[in-house]
Amino acid sequence: MTAPASPATQTCTDHRIIVTGCDSTYFVLVAELVASIRAYRPTPIGVIDCGMTPDQRATLHAQGIRVLPPFIPDYAPRRALRRRPSLGINISKLWLDRMLPEFDLILWLDADTWVQDGMAVERLFAAARSGTLAIVPEIGAKRADLLGVRWICPGWMQIRSFLYKNAARARLPFSIRRRIGAKPLLNAGVFCLHRQAPIWPVLRRWQALILPRRNMAFTQDQLCMALAVYIDGLPVTFLDNSHNYLGPWLLDEATGQLANLFFPHAPVGIVHMASQKAMRAALDNTMPVPTVQGGQVALNLRYGAMRLCRTAAVG
CATH class of the missing domain: 3.90.550.10 (Spore Coat Polysaccharide Biosynthesis Protein SpsA; Chain A)
Incomplete structure (x- = not known):
């Protein structure tokens, strides 16, 4: 084409x-x-x-x-x-x-x-x-570890990052894999x-x-x-x-909005439901989500569900 x-x-x-x-x-x-x-x-x-x-x-x-x-x-x-x-x-x-x-x-x-x-x-x-x-x-x-590694023996490890694995699968030279593997x-x-x-x-x-x-x-x-x-x-x-938020998930019960895990827990800007196949499929599917106030709620992360949650909080 x-x-x-x-x-x-x-x-x-x-x-x-x-x-x-x-x-x-x-x-x-x-x-x-x-x-x-x-x-x-x-x-x-x-x-x-x-x-x-x-x-x-x-x-x-x-x-x-x-x-x-x-x-x-x-x-x-x-x-x-x-x-x-x-x-x-x-x-x-x-x-x-x-x-x-x-x-x-x-x-x-x-x-x-x-x-x-x-x-x-x-x-x-x-x-x-x-x-x-x-x-x-x-x-x-999002993750506790900055990048994935596989420990081979003390002092030796193999990088398992997304970029390294995909650069290897694309058969890019090792010089390129080395430069992007830990990024x-x-x-x-x-x-x-x-x-x-x-x-x-x-x-x-x-x-x-x-x-x-x-x-x-x-x-x-x-x-x-x-x-x-x-x-x-x-x-x-x-x-x-917060401009592409993939979790961990946190709800502010006072506003009914998803909040950033980092203090002071400002509202998330753009919610990204990657890896949330069940919730993407149906509004009835939920997951336990902690709240800023110290509780826990069953929540679906989709816009349709969260709009109802926010209406209930502010109404």
């Missing part, structure tokens, strides 16, 4: 868009994500369609939401995409500047995220305005970039190298971003974990 044409130079008007993607199964999550965005600001929204039904596409069109076909470059693994069409979403992330040439700032939010505090969105847009990659590194409260993962579930940011072609250069290699379609977006930042030195602005 021919790459989308590079847009002609335009006057920068700071037009913004929030983009996500889904198939028919994740449509309900995208509907909740859209509701959470529009609860604070009428920002334009685009959804990459990798398997929605005609009725689902019509529902989005009726809300003024752009439905976008995925962009699949010629070097993409066709067999993997036939088995799992939703992989086209991850591949398309690195082509958004070409897919949306009329927008200056593009914020990506995975389908299993939702916005609890609109200021987090504003800060992501502000961080990306100068052409830097605005993204959250996976460090801090924090840059979580591609939430990121923001200016259309003219210098990182776009670098991301696609790495994608063209990595994507044809076996089993790399699902993780290539995060690996490409890490390589562009840690190996090529492209500019990046790190935001704290």
Whole structure:
């Protein structure tokens, strides 16, 4: 497939868009994500369609939401995409500047995220305005260990980090694996970039190298971003974990909002339900969540459930 044409130079008007993607199964999550965005600001929204039904596409069109076909470059693994069409979403992330040439700032939010505090969105847009990659590194409260290791014997260990394992699977040279292996993962579930940011072609250069290699379609977006930042030195602005919060989970019973584990337990900005398959599937599925006040509640982390929780707390 021919790459989308590079847009002609335009006057920068700071037009913004929030983009996500889904198939028919994740449509309900995208509907909740859209509701959470529009609860604070009428920002334009685009959804990459990798398997929605005609009725689902019509529902989005009726809300003024752009439905976008995925962009699949010629070097993409066709067999993997036939088995799992939703992989086209991850591949398309690195082509958004070409897919949306009329927008200056593009914020990506995975389908299993939702916005609890609109200021987090504003800060992501502000961080990306100068052409830097605005993204959250996976460090801090999510995990006790900064990176995984396997101890072989006293004084000897093997690094088991996401970046090291995926760089090895992509058959990248050891010199590259060594440089990125101990670096924090840059979580591609939430990121923001200016259309003219210098990182776009670098991301696609790495994608063209990595994507044809076996089993790399699902993780290539995060690996490409890490390589562009840690190996090529492209500019990046790190935001704290409240802008892409993956847990540990904490509820403030006084406000009915999810709170950051770190004191003073400020409200989480963007909730990311990665690895929460049961809760993503049904609002009835819950997990025990401690509270700021010292208690514990059974909670579903989805926007639909948390909206009811907040209404009960403030009502």
